[in-house]
Amino acid sequence: MPIALTCFQGRAGDHNDLGIPGAKSVAAHLARKLGLETVTVGDPEPALNGHWAVELEAAMPALKRMRDRFDVIYAEGSFSLAATSRCAVSLATLPALARHHGNAVVVWFDAHGDLNTPEASSTGYLGGLALSGPCGLWQSGLGGGLSVENIVLVGQRDLDPFEAELIEAKRIPHIRPATC
Template sequence: MLCRSSERVEDAAAGTRALTEELGARHGVAARLIGSPSPMRVVGWEEDLRGSRGCLLEAGGQIDDALAAGGRPVLVAPDCSVSLTTLPAVVRHRPEATVLWLDAHADFNTPDTTVSGYLGGMCLAAACGVWDAGLLGEGAPRVDPTAVAMCGVRDLDGPEIALLETRGVVRIDRPGLLADALAGQEVFVHLDLDVLDPGILPSPFPAPGGLSDGGLRTLLSEVADSCEILGCEITGFHDPSLTELIASVVEPLVAG
């Protein structure tokens, strides 16, 4: 997805394009580049939601179509806001699916709790039905928060922590325990690459103490071996010069 949702990085789509094309080339698949980049801007969540509505709906539609056709979607996007529609599309087809949330941030704020007013920091909460972004029809499925397993999350707001605890989101602090916790399950993976330490991959919202590139590859290998990967979305890659490194890191997730 090249179209803008709420990213706050200049030319964020350049990394998305480079990684999408590299993954396609590695697997002999013609990469589909959807949408057109827009200039970076810093606005509130309501304006971003209005301006990116078409992009967000298209992201969910791509996951919906791929799963309906029996495919294993790999969606690359500049920003996590795509989760507003992609994750509900997953549970529409696979109601028992677990969402593995690999991210430095929980993105579980709401319009009532957000300090930054950043749409990307509210997307998982909306996908779980904690607040209504107005993108899903009445009666459309939402992700059960108890079916979300988080790992690598380390930058949280106080009200966000309270919401995670009251809604029953599972947090696994030790990456080595993740594969056993998910063994035998159907899993859709949300991977924001800021789960890596910012010393490895720069991030607009850096959170020290992240995974190493080798640590993330090992984690993904273990998860892929222990459960059924339904598909994935990869976000937060903005530096084309690191494309080969990141493509190698995510290989266990993308490989069929």
Template sequence: MNIHLIAVPYDSAVRGWRMGAGPEALLRSGLEDHLRARGHHVATEIVEAPDDGPATEIRTAFVLAAALRDRVRTAREAGALAVVLAGNCGSALGTVAALAEDEPLVVWMDAHGDLNTPETSRSGFLDGMALAILTGHCWAPMAASLLPRPVAEDHVLLVGARDLDAGEQALLADSAIRLVHADAARAECRGCWTPHAR
């Protein structure tokens, strides 16, 4: 299989900081050699923010998402499996945007809903708005530069969320997004995976 690893080593527009250190740590740990040893052809690319001005979280996040979208599309057009190594939830914007013409189904697996908006967020953390952006609830003009249309709410399954803010709960109550609580997901999957399974 042809695998195209696409690393986006950013968290809050800062390269290699906090969760943004994860993608390159995976590469340093030998991920490429591990996949090649199993017979896969592997290509690796690192998405970098442009050096054309000061990095700001919102602008940089959308610029990175657009670059990621283009790289995932290129990988798919070449018949490769695009595997995104990301340092934040916002990278989903670029990944899903690459699939948007096919009206993708999104399974969002996170302890958080990532459904805050600028009006409901207490932290201002853009990653906490990622699923709200994908479904058209905020940052619509910037999202339109990535997605031809928001992802339909009835195409979204939120799995395992257990830490939802009041604003996220209100949005979910009025939406077609289906929530599978962490306890239900755990009960459903009990026995289907063990740490030693090969």
């Protein structure tokens, strides 16, 4: 199966500008190591460090391009490998995955659950909504379709009450840091 390497360089709800050069560096390393061409989506822009709604509106053009890129990759029957700057890029990539591979399981390695909804978020941080949007818990404008039954959480040490209740209610597998 062909591998399509994508590097996301757009804005995605960033608190700082560190993720963008990090993603570029990871993509460059992967390209050299695997002998792949890299397709870059988005252009670096300074972090806004704002409320999720402001961040999403600013990021939407690049996120839509990322969603479209993944739709093309999966429609061609290719395997996607991506270097992204922030969790919020998953608002674009996971709905595309769900459309083309409805039974795919997402293993979410992160210190946070990223399962908050806009109403439940105490911080208003877009990244904290990154997994809940693709699961259809709120409408991001980029799609949904990922079933919470197809999520496995690994390493979350900092869960908000809403996330902890959701994990328990939906029986989402959660491997805590002490057991990793």
